[in-house]
Amino acid sequence: MIKKLDKLILKAFIGPFIATFFITVFVLVLQFFWLYIDDFVGKGLDLFTIGQAIIYVGATVVPLALPLAVLLSSIMTFGNLGETFELVAIKSAGIPLLRFMRPIMFVSLLLCGVAFMFNNYLLPVSNLKLNRLKYDIINKKPAFDLREGAFYTNIPGYAIKVGKKEADDSTLRDIIIFEKDYNLQDNIIIARKGIMKVSDDKRFLEFKLMDGWRNTERGSRMSTNTEYIRLGFKEFKKVFDLSSLQLTKTEDSLFRDNYQMLSVRQLDKAIDSLETIHDFFRKKMMTELSSSIPFLLHLDTGYRKPTTEVAVKSSKDIIADTMFPGVNERVISQLSVIKSTLEINKSEYENRSKSLRLHKMVWHEKFTMSLACFVLFLIGAPLGSIIRKGGIGTPLVFAVIFFVIFFLLNNFGKKFVKEAVLAPGWGMWLATYILLPIGVFLVYKAMHDSQLFNKEFYFRTFRKIRPWFERIKISRGAPEPQ
Incomplete structure (x- = not known):
């Protein structure tokens, strides 16, 4: 059973x-x-x-x-x-x-x-x-999508505009192609008609242009003597490389060390490494600040911080009045270095502390x-x-x-x-x-x-306590005895 x-x-x-x-x-x-x-x-x-x-x-x-x-x-x-x-x-x-x-x-x-x-x-x-x-x-990058009356600029070095696309999506009218030439001027191709075709492997875009002009300028930016060429054509073939539009595969190693990509054993190792940040930053701060604050290397358990009044009084007794401006400038410079060092280490410490929390969280x-x-x-x-x-x-x-x-x-x-x-x-x-x-x-x-x-349980419970609420209401509303 x-x-x-x-x-x-x-x-x-x-x-x-x-x-x-x-x-x-x-x-x-x-x-x-x-x-x-x-x-x-x-x-x-x-x-x-x-x-x-x-x-x-x-x-x-x-x-x-x-x-x-x-x-x-x-x-x-x-x-x-x-x-x-x-x-x-x-x-x-x-x-x-x-x-x-x-x-x-x-x-x-x-x-x-x-x-x-x-x-x-x-x-x-x-x-x-x-x-x-x-x-x-x-x-x-977005897939190749040529629209009427708008420039398509996702192919590096080119801007393409068509006035009209026929119903077959291959025949184009009033074509303008700007070809960027970083040496001098932009080259321009204008055609009355054209046929567009993408290769079978999707790597190249072929334009068969008809009845148009190709405008180019040759020369150098260092010279004012340039050569302008205007070439008319009955038929012209222009090929564009579409490799920049293809999906590129990034190596897995780029994300492998992220805390979300680790197992428990790998997280244990990473956490053990990150938990040493306190000792690491203590030694690092001692090393980086020792040049600005030399007495840090000689601190012991008998060290006692002097009060502000005593420190000010002793400095006035030791340093002459004529030397105070130079000493103040040097102190301000040293404090700026110390502040910059502390801010950099603080940011790095916070980042590593957050990384430790995220590893423990996962x-x-x-x-x-x-x-x-x-x-x-x-x-x-x-x-x-x-x-x-x-x-x-x-x-x-x-x-x-x-x-x-x-x-x-x-x-x-x-x-x-x-x-x-x-x-x-x-x-x-x-x-x-x-x-x-x-x-x-x-x-x-x-x-x-x-x-x-x-x-039903709450309904029955309410029915039982309802007379009690009514008696309380009546007692509160009854007139006080004379």
Whole structure:
């Protein structure tokens, strides 16, 4: 009986989980392309490149899609069982809530392990490939698109304008081509008609021009003697190189050292290296300031900072009045050097400190996003058994509410870590610290058949306390005794 019960629970869970997971991935991928739509449109990308982008984006959103899928499918599973009174039958047979939650609990723990392996090994590679591809696409020039009455300037060294394009998009009228000559003047080609053709390999653009003039000027900027040539032609062929419009592939090594591209082991090494910044900058400051403040090298535990009055009095006693202007200028110069050195080192120290926080943030994130599958299961399973509503309506509402809470807390934690408001150990676990007690509370309420989301319970409660409110209202409105 117990094996059949486990099969029943798992069968009710697997279907909604797979469906919600792929729907979530699809929605998050659409969100990414909606964000970068301006960088992708008009670049003439082929289907293979677009397919690569979809695969890489889909892989990067898996850590966020898994917890949401577990949450929604858990609510739907136990909501369906509660709506069909199967939960009532299971409880009447003496089986406690935790027992029929056990198979999905094991699945959620398994998903935590899978999520960690994915976050640690596959996600860095996906981030690396996606950032490299995104960099290439953003920096790619727009595809060749010649419009009537407008200059096209994306081919280096040329500006092309056509008066009219025929319906076949190949025959052109009133063509003007400016060819930039950096030695002297720009060369100009004017043609009444032309036929445009792109080579099969998309590397060259061929213009077959007819009935036109080619205007050139020869000479040197160092001389006033130049030669102007105006050449008429019946037919002229002009070839443009389109290699600058092609998608260039950047090496992966450009992004390899980014903190998002590292595994836990690589992050450990980077963090160990970055944690030496305190000793590094202390020694660096001692070395750079020793020429301006020599006594720094001789400080010991017996050193005691003199008061301002004593320092001023002793300096007046030592330095003659005639030497004060020169001494002041030298002091101001030394202080300017010290200030500049401190500002440069401060900026470098802040950058390295932020890099250390970001590395620790990603290190913790690999564990928090994995454990989120179990935390959201502890919320979804008892929540479904309490609301006892199946389908996609009510479960989706509750799933969205709790997922938005999880998403906001997770983003707030990241923001606090980046701005050094919270330590990475607190900021990245903020969502877990808050949602885990809520999950335990919901499990407790579900085990005791709570009516937390039953409107009839609140209606009956209000009916019981309504006479009490009426008596208070009457007593406050009654006239005072004479």
